[in-house]
Amino acid sequence: MGIRLSSTARSKTATPGDLLKALRGWWRCDPAGVAAGGTLPVTLSGYVVAVLTGLERWQRNDAGHHAFPDARLAGYVTDLAAPQITVTGGTDGDRRLAELLLGTRFASHSGGAIAYVPTTGAG
Template structure:
């Protein structure tokens, strides 16, 4: 059971200020809270847990997903969401790799929020990545589309490719 003060603090969190991003749409990796497990390929997987160190979190979030890789890379960040809240923006997302199953992986580093309370812990080392983490961490991020990778519009009311 989640303590009432934590639920109330989550309810007060604002929506991500996506209009500040330099893309019309971004990808978001939707995860569950889970205990460590082993994937069929033998790799350890832990999805998201406040008990993970930043390095363990990054290793646990490595994966291959079906998605629009160009859209994900164009956003330069892959927010990791748990129940609609950004818990770890993966920064430095600029390129991708494709496997034989037409799934994609993105080299990046994490800026995790590893606390259960609305406290931000930013581990990014560059100013742009720190700014992205501050913009997204702990905010609400409604997404659309099914699957592990979902999408969020950054500029509502404008078709993709149209500047204000």
């Protein structure tokens, strides 16, 4: 599952703190499904431009949108033409996920802000 990046978070002047604040929510989504995935790749035009982890806890507002207040920014991309990848993860797992996902292209099926990415089961 991935979320498309908002215009606020796409700004070239956005700091990692700005990105994290913008990406923690408010999303119309199935929060338990997002939390179960453990990783939230954020996409722009199908390319992963940020990776969030730490999604175990969520909040719901009156409009039915959800936020992930404990989300961590594992990494982000600032330029897709000449990718500038910054890994910010504080754990080995977060860093590995960011390195694996950032800058890759996801084929997804979108019905709005949330895009669903097919995965393969562990064999």
